[in-house]
Amino acid sequence: MVTNFTWYNWNSSTLAVSYEVLNNVTDLNESSTTEEPVDPHQGSGEPYTxxxxxxxxxxxxxxxxxxxxxxxxxxxxxxxxxxxxxxxxxxxxxxxxxxxxxxxxxxxxxxxxxxxxxxxxxxxxxxxxxxxxxxxxxxxxxxxxxxxxxxxxxxxxxxxxxxxxxxxxxxxxxxxxxxxxxxxxxxxxxxxxxxxxxxxxxxxxxxxxxxxxxxxxxxxxxxxxxxxxxxxxxxxxxxxxxxxxxxxxxxxxxxxxxxxxxxxxxxxxxxxxxxxxxxxxxxxxxxxxxxxxxxxxxxxxxxxxxxxxxxxxxxxxxxxxxxxxxxxxxxxxxxxxxxxxxLFPDSCKCVRPKRNGYAQSSRTTSKSLISKSEYIMQSVENGNRRDCKEPLCAEGTPL
The missing domain is CATH 1.20.1070.10 (Rhodopsin 7-helix transmembrane proteins)
Structure with missing residues (x-):
């Protein structure tokens, strides 16, 4: 392989520019290999609007x-x-x-x-x-x-x-x-x-x-x-x-x-x-x-x-x-x-059952009602009471 040095030396300014460009390309390649790690999960497209x-x-x-x-x-x-x-x-x-x-x-x-x-x-x-x-x-x-x-x-x-x-x-x-x-x-x-x-x-x-x-x-x-x-x-x-x-x-x-x-x-x-x-x-x-x-x-x-x-x-x-x-x-x-x-604490309330049309005294009947499972729960919807599916109040239910 023959190398013609005289041809390279005829224009020193051109050689200097070429050498500078070569250095820039080399530096770019080296920086690309040492840059920060790339997120393997990025590249998902354009950012969200x-x-x-x-x-x-x-x-x-x-x-x-x-x-x-x-x-x-x-x-x-x-x-x-x-x-x-x-x-x-x-x-x-x-x-x-x-x-x-x-x-x-x-x-x-x-x-x-x-x-x-x-x-x-x-x-x-x-x-x-x-x-x-x-x-x-x-x-x-x-x-x-x-x-x-x-x-x-x-x-x-x-x-x-x-x-x-x-x-x-x-x-x-x-x-x-x-x-x-x-x-x-x-x-x-x-x-x-x-x-x-x-x-x-x-x-x-x-x-x-x-x-x-x-x-x-x-x-x-x-x-x-x-x-x-x-x-x-x-x-x-x-x-x-x-x-x-x-x-x-x-x-x-x-x-x-x-x-x-x-x-x-x-x-x-x-x-x-x-x-x-x-x-x-x-x-x-x-x-x-x-x-x-x-x-x-x-x-x-x-x-x-x-x-x-x-x-x-x-x-x-x-x-x-x-x-x-x-x-x-x-x-x-x-x-x-x-x-x-x-969430709805007032939707079901404990009420005392009536006997002969009169509500019993809570003091005299509370223990007996709980022990005999006579408390019922009623829910209030639009002012009207209907029986809840749940038979007992929490207070009258044993552990």
Whole structure:
């Protein structure tokens, strides 16, 4: 190869300009390789317009309001209504607290992050936000596992349930749920185990907060916090539902030989309804969270999930936090009555029955009425009273 130096030297100014351009191109290439990490979930298109931001923000804020209001209502109902002070409802309160934390610690900041397409709350709170997301979703499904186990033992062997499910055991189970959830979320995230080895301890850009998980952590965390508990929960529920059905059949056979057809099927009917309600809660939970966890595994390996799909499936999981109170109010009569008393305290009032057209003295009859279950509840609608379906006032109902 022949090199002609005399040709390059005939115009020194041209050579200087070419050398400067070459340096600029080299510097540009080097800066492109060392620039801040790119958000794998960005590139979702143009930023939202003002109208789009208002509409999306209103809808997502409505989800947050329903989740906060509904789950607070569940907690208040359990603490105020004496008929809900059962050990099973302690697990329901724990589930409601997990859903409430999803709304307050996760959904609230996710609205701002998704609408503005940037993180405004700093890198430290970014780790707390991601950890809270993993922690609350894990606590939800583990609480559902605890509820399934509690109901199964109660239906399978009520006598064993009384000796097994003591207050101490209940506290141990709920504590285990939350400790395990915290261990699977806050510890790995703050130790940077969820990131690749070469990116570990590298600070993220200030305006970026994404759940960028390496394949190992994604598989392990998803298996422990979702897939394995789901399998266990489904197995327990199938056994629970079969036990509830057999329990109802046995009670019906027994009541068939009782005088007047027997009316002792209440317990079996309650067990069956409890199993159905629990099944609906589990089904809704799986419907909301299963797509996200499937896509989350795919994203950990291929980094190919569109941002819009990832956001929609994430919010589908968040919506589950506001659905459980709605399910309780529709399918659980005890919760429905408790909600009605809290929201409409004047709709049902205790009235004293009249004898011979005169109301009895409250001082002389209150104890006897309560002991003989003679109190009735009446609701007031447009000035007219009609009998409530609920037979007793809360004050006259034993624990």
């Amino acid at each position: 003002l109208a789009e931001s208002i509409i999306i923000g209103t809808i997502l804020s409505l989800f947050i309001f329903v989740a906060v209001f509904g789950n607070v209502l569940v907690c208040v109902a359990v603490f105020k209504d004496r008929r809900l002070r059962h050990r099973t409802y302690a697990f329901i309160v724990s589930l409601a607290i997990a859903d409430l934390l999803v709304a307050l610690l996760v959904m609230t900041f996710a609205v701002v992050n998704d609408i503005l397409n940037k993180w405004l709350f700093g890198p430290v709170f970014c780790n707390i936000w991601i950890s809270s997301d993993i922690n609350c979703s894990t606590a939800s499904i583990l609480n559902l596992c605890a509820i399934s186990l509690d109901r199964y033992i109660h239906i399978k062997d009520p006598y064993k349930y009384k000796t097994f499910m003591t207050k101490k055991m209940m506290v141990i189970m709920i504590s285990t749920v939350w400790i395990l959830s915290l261990t699977l979320s806050f510890l790995p995230i703050h130790l940077q185990w969820h990131r690749n080895a070469e990116d570990r301890y590298k600070p993220l850009p200030e305006n970026l907060c994404v759940m960028d998980l390496n394949p190992v952590y994604s598989v392990v965390s998803s298996t422990i916090s979702f897939y394995l508990p789901c399998i266990i929960m489904i197995i327990i529920y199938v056994k629970l539902y079969c036990a509830a059905r057999s329990h109802v059949k046995e009670i019906r056979k027994t009541s068939f030989h009782m005088p007047n057809g027997g009316k002792g099927g209440g317990s079996g009917s309650k067990d069956h309804k409890a199993a159905v309600t629990l099944g609906i809660i589990m089904g809704v939970f799986l419907l909301c969270w299963m797509p996200f966890f499937v896509v989350n595994l795919v994203e950990a390996f291929c980094k190919c999930v569109p941002i819009l799909m990832f956001k929609i499936l994430t919010w589908l999981g968040y919506v589950n936090s506001c659905l459980n109170p709605i399910i309780y109010s529709i399918f659980n009569k005890e919760f429905r009555n408790a909600f009605r008393k809290i």
